[in-house]
Amino acid sequence: MDERLDLRCLDPQSVLALPAGELNGDRMVLATRDGLRAWTLMLAVIAFSMSMVGTFLVRSGILTSVHAFAVDPKRGTFLLALLFVYIGGALALFGARVGKVREGARFDPVSREAGLVANNLLLSAILGIVLVGTLYPLIIEAATGTKLSVGPPYFDAAAGPLALILLAVMAAGPLLRWRRDNLVASLKRVAPAAGLALIALVAVKLAAPSIHILSLLGLAFAAGLALASVAPLWQRNLRRTPLFVWGMVLAHLGVAVSVAGMACDSSFTVEKLVAARVGETVKVGPYSITFDAVDPTFGANWQALQATLLARRGEGDVLRLSPQARTYWAPPTETSETAIHTALDGQLYTVLGKQAVDGRWQLRLWWKPFVTLIWAGGALIAIGGALALIGRLWRARRKPREAWL
Amino acid sequence: MKSHTKWAPLVVFILLGSALTYGLAKPDTRNIQSKMIGASVPSFTLPPATAGLPGLASSDLATGQPHLLNIFASWCIPCAAEAPQLKAIADAGVPVVGIAVRDRPEALARFLARNGNAFRAIGADDASQVQMAMGSSGVPESFVIDGKGRILNQVIGPINPQDVAGLVAAVKAAR
Amino acid sequence: MRRLILALALVAAPIWADSDLPPAPLADTQLPDPKQEAEAQALMETIRCLVCQGQSIADSNAELAGDMRAMVRQRIAAGEKPQAIRAWLIRRYGSWVTYDPPLDRVTWALWAAPILFVAAGLLVARSSFRRRRA
Numbered sequence: 001m002d003e004r005l006d007l008r009c010l011d012p013q014s015v016l017a018l019p020a021g022e023l024n025g026d027r028m029v030l031a032t033r034d035g036l037r038a039w040t041l042m043l044a045v046i047a048f049s050m051s052m053v054g055t056f057l058v059r060s061g062i063l064t065s066v067h068a069f070a071v072d073p074k075r076g077t078f079l080l081a082l083l084f085v086y087i088g089g090a091l092a093l094f095g096a097r098v099g100k101v102r103e104g105a106r107f108d109p110v111s112r113e114a115g116l117v118a119n120n121l122l123l124s125a126i127l128g129i130v131l132v133g134t135l136y137p138l139i140i141e142a143a144t145g146t147k148l149s150v151g152p153p154y155f156d157a158a159a160g161p162l163a164l165i166l167l168a169v170m171a172a173g174p175l176l177r178w179r180r181d182n183l184v185a186s187l188k189r190v191a192p193a194a195g196l197a198l199i200a201l202v203a204v205k206l207a208a209p210s211i212h213i214l215s216l217l218g219l220a221f222a223a224g225l226a227l228a229s230v231a232p233l234w235q236r237n238l239r240r241t242p243l244f245v246w247g248m249v250l251a252h253l254g255v256a257v258s259v260a261g262m263a264c265d266s267s268f269t270v271e272k273l274v275a276a277r278v279g280e281t282v283k284v285g286p287y288s289i290t291f292d293a294v295d296p297t298f299g300a301n302w303q304a305l306q307a308t309l310l311a312r313r314g315e316g317d318v319l320r321l322s323p324q325a326r327t328y329w330a331p332p333t334e335t336s337e338t339a340i341h342t343a344l345d346g347q348l349y350t351v352l353g354k355q356a357v358d359g360r361w362q363l364r365l366w367w368k369p370f371v372t373l374i375w376a377g378g379a380l381i382a383i384g385g386a387l388a389l390i391g392r393l394w395r396a397r398r399k400p401r402e403a404w405l
Numbered sequence: 406m407k408s409h410t411k412w413a414p415l416v417v418f419i420l421l422g423s424a425l426t427y428g429l430a431k432p433d434t435r436n437i438q439s440k441m442i443g444a445s446v447p448s449f450t451l452p453p454a455t456a457g458l459p460g461l462a463s464s465d466l467a468t469g470q471p472h473l474l475n476i477f478a479s480w481c482i483p484c485a486a487e488a489p490q491l492k493a494i495a496d497a498g499v500p501v502v503g504i505a506v507r508d509r510p511e512a513l514a515r516f517l518a519r520n521g522n523a524f525r526a527i528g529a530d531d532a533s534q535v536q537m538a539m540g541s542s543g544v545p546e547s548f549v550i551d552g553k554g555r556i557l558n559q560v561i562g563p564i565n566p567q568d569v570a571g572l573v574a575a576v577k578a579a580r
Numbered sequence: 581m582r583r584l585i586l587a588l589a590l591v592a593a594p595i596w597a598d599s600d601l602p603p604a605p606l607a608d609t610q611l612p613d614p615k616q617e618a619e620a621q622a623l624m625e626t627i628r629c630l631v632c633q634g635q636s637i638a639d640s641n642a643e644l645a646g647d648m649r650a651m652v653r654q655r656i657a658a659g660e661k662p663q664a665i666r667a668w669l670i671r672r673y674g675s676w677v678t679y680d681p682p683l684d685r686v687t688w689a690l691w692a693a694p695i696l697f698v699a700a701g702l703l704v705a706r707s708s709f710r711r712r713r714a
Contacts, residue, residue: 076429087422125701147437441672480599
């Protein structure tokens with residue numbers, strides 16, 4: 001069925017994304033300031049390790065999840081053996097040889113390097129939380145035999161606050177000087193973003209009093225981060241701004257946009273469950289949906305009942321949506337095909353359910369405003385990363401680099 | 406880098422790897438045991454599920470006589486498979502009562518005609534309410550209930566022929 | 581016996597062993613009071629479906645999940661607090677049925693983990709900092 005994308009949906013497989021983010025930030029520190037060499041090395045190893053762990057988790061069947069797509073202990077054992085060899089080997093090598101990596105320059109607690117260290121710390125902590133939350137039921141069952149479930153309430157409560165602090169660090173970081181900065185001066189530079197965050201907080205709370213605290217803070221911090229991310233461009237000759245600065249601006253802005261999308265999706269999603277007769281009209285969000293017909297249809301190995309829904313927004317065009325309730329016959333499985341309409345400012349989800357004895361059909365309809373921001377933000381992050389990479393490569397061509405091993 | 410820092414990732418990984426190895430090695434049990442074992446049967450009154458047999462109330466289970474309570478349904482295929490075992494248990498002198506989950510009277514009557522009727526009473530649980538109150542999560546499940554209405558034991562899944570003797574003894578021993 | 585079961589499996593009308601009773605009244609109907617419905621929805625998203633592969637009862641199509649949704653909505657409409665309903669379910673099925681692990685002897689490490697990670701990270705990061713001259 002539908003995937004709920006919101007701040008409260010963390011998955012075991014998502015462990016693999018986090019070290020990559022830290023690695024990006026660290027590469028920058030390494031390139032410009034020579035600091036954090038050992039951290040960078042370790043993160044590279046961890047990033048690869050996590051991708052292998054993620055592969056193992058979804059294939060071996062040790063976790064029960066709708067996202068696990070194979071229950072194959074043989075493959076799982078093979079992957080586990082590979083894990084031990086690759087990761088164990090890499091980490092053993094790391095422990096044995098990292099002493100040979102020459103120490104980079106040190107820095108002040110209030111500095112951009114410190115911001116990046118805080119960034120690493122928080123992302124590593126979030127990674128740790130996802131790993132612990134995912135594996136804790138397994139460990140407890142081994143130790144005590146008690147069965148536990150750990151889900152969104154835990155991940156929200158544990159990783160949510162850290163993610164918010166991360167947003168704040170991300171906002172302040174680019175505004176701090178390298179190596180050493182004055183605390184009062186840096187606070188002054190961060191003040192406008194903090195002010196905007198406060199205004200956003202009050203505005204959203206007034207507009208939506210029953211909003212969940214995590215979403216409220218998410219929106220407020222995203223607003224502050226958005227302003228802070230474009231701040232480095234302030235009073236700069238935009239045509240002479242190096243590519244990597246543009247990359248940083250876009251990437252951080254992308255994070256703010258994505259977080260805003262997640263917060264909106266968690267809090268402002270409207271769901272309607274109706275038992276409707278053919279011909280009736282239902283309102284969900286800004287759309288009026290007319291239940292036009294239910295017809296049988298079939299495919300290569302399935303048959304289905306397909307509903308025709310005509311969705312209209314105000315005086316706009318009529319959209320045709322066709323959710324299906326499918327039955328596959330080998331093996332006998334019932335699935336539901338969601339019909340989705342994506343607009344610039346949100347998504348309309350429609351699902352056809354079963355027919356009740358009185359002839360009315362079960363319809364589930366969702367309007368998810370601004371969920372598209374999540375992907376827009378992701379695209380910005382990707383573009384920002386690409387620009388930063390290109391900028392670095394450009395620079396590296398001109399300056400030879402000293403070896404640090 | 407300090408010594409404890411540079412070896413920490415390897416140590417953490419070894420712990421992680423052990424957890425994953427355990428996860429792969431342990432038998433896969435999806436059964437959820439009821440936590441009501443040891444507690445009194447929750448109070449309920451269910452109407453008759455089919456013509457010819459009375460309904461079931463929690464008071465019927467606290468009369469001093471132990472019972473075997475079987476939660477089943479006519480649409481449940483393993484329930485048909487365990488019908489002979491229930492007959493054997495009833496024939497051994499154990500009172501067997503049932504709760505039919507989400508069932509229709511006619512379908513239940515056909516089921517009992519086809520598979521035999523070991524039940525003294527069957528209550529109709531149309532919305533799984535009593536099933537949930539007992540901590541049961543599927544059909545078929547059987548509970549050994551003592552004379553005072555306390556739940557002593559739970560069998561998840563159909564009763565195997567080799568378990569019949571043990572269950573009969575358990576019910577008879579419970580007073 | 582095996583043949584009988586196979587034969588039954590082939591002729592049984594619904595091939596996927598489901599009852600043919602309609603869902604309970606409140607399984608797929610929202611409560612008229614939006615605040616109560618929001619409360620019920622929030623609770624349902626954190627109760628695990630007993631017969632599914634890791635879904636909440638809010639997301640699951642299983643019949644038992646529908647009955648559990650109906651029970652949750654019925655009790656919330658009657659004025660019961662979500663915490664009480666969750667406790668009722670935990671009493672019957674154990675902590676497995678809730679996605680919000682309780683804080684007790686077994687789960688204290690889970691809840692302490694975030695703080696421990698941040699503290700450990702701070703300790704490690706300290707060595708990177710230059711001491712500020714007073």
